[in-house]
Amino acid sequence: MELLKIGALVGGVTLSVTGAAGVIAAGAEGTARPPAMVQKPGNAAGLQDWVTAFRARALAAGIDGAVFDRAMQTVRYDPQVIRRDRNQSEFTKTIWAYLETATSDLRVTNGKKALAEQADALSQIETRYGVEKEIVTAIWGLESAYG
Structure with missing residues (x-):
């Protein structure tokens, strides 16, 4: 299950x-x-x-x-x-401690990769819901580290 x-x-x-x-x-x-x-x-x-x-x-x-x-x-x-x-x-956490992990170089690299790999699905989401694919990808990364 x-x-x-x-x-x-x-x-x-x-x-x-x-x-x-x-x-x-x-x-x-x-x-x-x-x-x-x-x-x-x-x-x-x-x-x-x-x-x-x-x-x-x-x-x-x-x-x-x-x-x-x-x-x-x-x-x-x-x-x-x-x-x-x-x-x-x-x-x-303090804002600076939080941002250090939220905007790390690794997270940005992983985000660019996820955006490229899921371009079609993210474009469909953008078209259907009017939320830019980059915003969806950023939220996805913060919430799950692209898992």
Whole structure:
């Protein structure tokens, strides 16, 4: 069974999904915040509130209700996801320490290579969504080191 992991900021809620284990964690606040801010911990009730609200959006986007319900039936709140989210290097390092790794020569070299290797797919993304392929490639590199 292939393990699927997704992390995203969805409507101001930090969401992390692990497919094979059926784990979802959601926090009430987005991730773009200074580390010194007081953070409200997420909880199981908050996750259920989010799932309920997100269901309406999914149905409005054409997702079949039975498909959504089946996908969400095994999810559970995982506080470790919240802890990890709040410990990301963007929020724990100084700007200079963060930029040193985020914009390293190796990352730039790998980005140019990924851009060339995936030119067709990235051009399709650019055309369909209006986001420049270089921006998509840069985000891809920051989030996964082109993995």
